[in-house]
Amino acid sequence: MKYLIVGLGNIGPEYELTRHNIGFLTVDRLADKEGAAWKSDRLVFKTEAKHKGRTLHIIKPTTYMNLSGKAVNYWMKELNIPKENMLVLVDDVAIPFGKIRMRAKGSAAGHNGLKNIEDLTGGQDYPRLRMGIGDNFPKGRQVDYVLGRFSQQEFDELPVIMDKAIDMIFSFCTTGIAQTMTQFND
Template sequence: MKVIVGLGNPGREYSATRHNVGFMVVDELARRWGVSDWRRRHEAEVAEYRGAEAVLLVKPQTYMNLSGRAVGEIARWYKLAAEDIIVVFDDLDLPVGRLRLRMKGSSGGHRGIESILAQLGADTFARVRVGIGRPPQGWATADYVLSKFTPDEAPLIEQAIVRAADAVETILKDGLNKAMNAFNK
C-alpha cells in the first residue's frame, strides 16, 4: 500500500488558501480516480483507491502543525515504512506554481513536515513541494500562507495542482527517480 498525504488545514475558511495546496492535489487525484468515499479515521479524511496496488489518500484534520499525528497513526496502523508515503505540501521557497520532488531531508522550516518527521522518526518519505512564493514586503508569513492566491497566480497554481497530481502518479507508476527527472525542471 502507498499513502498519499496532502497537507492543509480543515475547514471551509482555509479551503482555497496557499497552505492547502496539498489538499487540492489530493482532491485532484480523487477526482481523476473516481474516488468519493471519504471517511474520518486516524484524525484524517481518508479514501482508498484500488489500482495496481492499494493507495490511501489522506487529508489530516489536525491542522497543519500537527499533521504528523495523523500520518504517524496511519503508518503504524497499516505497518508502513516511511518510503511508502508521499507527502504533498506548499513551499514558500519556490515560485508560485513551481514543483520540486525529493526524497529525504529536513523540514525546511515547514511545520507540517516537522510534525511528520517527529512522528515517523524517519525522513525517507517522498515529498512533492508546490511553490506558493514568498510573502510580499510587510506581510507576516502566517498571514500569507493563509491567504488566497491572487487572480494572476490562480492559473499558475491550477496548472501546478494538475502537474503535482501527474507527478504523484508518475512516482506510483515509475518511481521517484523518474518522477524527479520529469518534474524537477
C-alpha cells in the same frame, strides 16, 4: 503495492482556498479525477484510488497542519506502509509559485507540518512533493501570506499545476522516486 499519499492543509472553511492548503486541494482534485469519495476516519479524511495495480491510500489530516505527524504516523502503522512508500504534498515558500519539486528526504525548512511528521515518524527520510507558492510577502508577514487566498491569476493556474502534481504522484507509485524526479522536477 500500497502507498500513502498525504495532502497537508488545515481543515475548516476559513482555510479552504489558502496557499497553505495546496496539498489538500491537490489530493481533492486527484480524488475527483478517480471518482473516489472521502470519508472521515481516525484523524483524517481518507479515500483510496487504484493506479496500475497499486493502491493509493490518500489522506488529509484533520489535526491541523502543525500536528500532521500524529495522523501520518497512525496511518503509516495502521496500513503497514513503509516511509519510502509515503508521499507528503506540502506548500513551499522557497519555491516560486507553479514550480514543483519531489525530494526523497530533506529538512522541514521551517515548515511546522513537516517538522511534526519528522518528530513523530523518526526523521527526515520520507518523500515529499514540495509545491511552490512563492514568497511575495513583506518581511514578517509570512503567516498572513501562507494563510491567505491565492490571487485570481494563481487560482486560474492551479488546475495545470495540480494536474502535474497528480502525474508526479502516479509516476512515484509506478516508476519510483528517482525516475520521477528526473522526469518532472523543475
